[in-house]
Amino acid sequence: TTMCIGNLRSGTVSVVNWLCHREHHHLRAAGAYYYVIFCFVIGAVIGNALAPVTGLFTIAGCTVLLMVSWVILHFQHRKSQHTLDELDQF
Structure with missing residues (x-):
């Protein structure tokens, strides 16, 4: 809410x-x-x-979806950081 x-x-x-x-x-x-x-x-x-x-297994499903979301966001952040690091070299 x-x-x-x-x-x-x-x-x-x-x-x-x-x-x-x-x-x-x-x-x-x-x-x-x-x-x-x-x-x-x-x-x-x-x-x-x-x-x-x-x-109560419904809550476990929510946890799994949150973990998947976190993994996606984590790798997107690492990818953007890697791109920024490459730009810093110039």
């Missing part, structure tokens, strides 16, 4: 900035914030539907 409220605020600020300044990056940022909220809601709905069937 805290995550959604913060993202909702940031997304709405980005929409207002886009309406005022018509800079495209504000609209993209708003879309990213609302996409995160959408994914959170979809995950909550799926988790709620699976909880009666899988019981």
